[in-house]
Amino acid sequence: MTKAISKKKNKGHIVASRATSPRFILVGLPTKWRTVFANKHYVACKSQTQMSEVARRANKESLWIASRSETIDQLIRAMREFVVERSGRRTGLGKLLMLDAPRTRTLGILHGFFEVVVGADSSFKSLPPDQLAQVLSAPKERLRDLFIGGLVDTRSQVLALVRGDLSRVAVPLSIFRASGTSKPDFGRFEVDDYGQTIRFGTYEAGADFVLYALDPEFRTRINAKRREREMGFGPSLRRLRTLRKIGRDEFDGITAKTIARIERGEIKKPRGGTLKVICKILGVEAEEIGTY
Numbered sequence: 001m002t003k004a005i006s007k008k009k010n011k012g013h014i015v016a017s018r019a020t021s022p023r024f025i026l027v028g029l030p031t032k033w034r035t036v037f038a039n040k041h042y043v044a045c046k047s048q049t050q051m052s053e054v055a056r057r058a059n060k061e062s063l064w065i066a067s068r069s070e071t072i073d074q075l076i077r078a079m080r081e082f083v084v085e086r087s088g089r090r091t092g093l094g095k096l097l098m099l100d101a102p103r104t105r106t107l108g109i110l111h112g113f114f115e116v117v118v119g120a121d122s123s124f125k126s127l128p129p130d131q132l133a134q135v136l137s138a139p140k141e142r143l144r145d146l147f148i149g150g151l152v153d154t155r156s157q158v159l160a161l162v163r164g165d166l167s168r169v170a171v172p173l174s175i176f177r178a179s180g181t182s183k184p185d186f187g188r189f190e191v192d193d194y195g196q197t198i199r200f201g202t203y204e205a206g207a208d209f210v211l212y213a214l215d216p217e218f219r220t221r222i223n224a225k226r227r228e229r230e231m232g233f234g235p236s237l238r239r240l241r242t243l244r245k246i247g248r249d250e251f252d253g254i255t256a257k258t259i260a261r262i263e264r265g266e267i268k269k270p271r272g273g274t275l276k277v278i279c280k281i282l283g284v285e286a287e288e289i290g291t292y
Helices: 032-036 048-055 069-085 104-113 129-136 207-214 216-230 233-244 256-263 272-282
Strands: 008-010 013-015 024-027 042-045 063-066 095-098 116-118 147-153 158-163 168-172 189-192 197-200 203-206
Touching: 024 069, 032 129, 042 048, 048 069, 063 069, 069 104, 104 116, 129 147, 147 189, 168 207, 197 207, 203 207, 207 216, 233 256, 233 272
Parallel strands: 024 042, 024 063, 063 095, 095 116
Antiparallel strands: 008 013, 147 158, 158 168, 189 197, 197 203
16 A cells, blocks of 8 residues: 655645645646745656656546646656556546647547647637646635636637636637727737636637626626625615716715715715715605615
8 A cells, every 4th residue: 555645845845745636637738836835835857767656646626737738648648657557447537728739640549538628729829827826726615707818719700718627618709809999909918917817819809708708607696796786775875876877976964976986885874964965965865765
């Protein structure tokens, strides 16, 4: 039986213990990636033997990150040995993110080993390494709200985006409409700002804009948070004031700035003369405001 060892530092990067499963597995990546993933639970391996060893400790949550076609070939041979060792069972190897496209013939093989394979197309563009590491190591509840890369197919007029959890979303290019002098140049696609911005040349669109338009689950979640924020005296006052078509500067003796602070919740609930003036101008009783 393999003896368990604790995590230790080795030449500035973390080596996962034999008793634990690494969250990130860096396959044949340059040394700078070790710095990028500093303080993250990761393993760096270059040889086929190391890859085979790490495969024994990987699980379905592990993310393999690899580059260069020859490295992918090494990885396939290592996985082949691992599967033979397991009598054909290949459970729990995790997901694979490739920073360079592999040989076309290897794609079917890779899909046979890993649950998810991302980055198989030479047109795929990912975040810069430092940003990519930050997004991939974000809390699980944030991963689906950030993008790590994608590619544009101008023939089908679709943008294929990959989220932080490696799930995909297909985005019609038609949702990116020119605004003023800013027009999307689909030949200059990139993802930036730690997965929060999609850029086509000088044209920019937020990740939340894309997800709100195309993901019902994201839309439901955001609207629920918005409703939670919108509860209380301030938001009700704003809705009622808007309904009555009354400006913030139309409350005698109360400045527009004060009304704005009340509506933002900075002043929880006015009292005394302030509340009386608000009720008089709006034509309601104090207890009615909260129903709007």
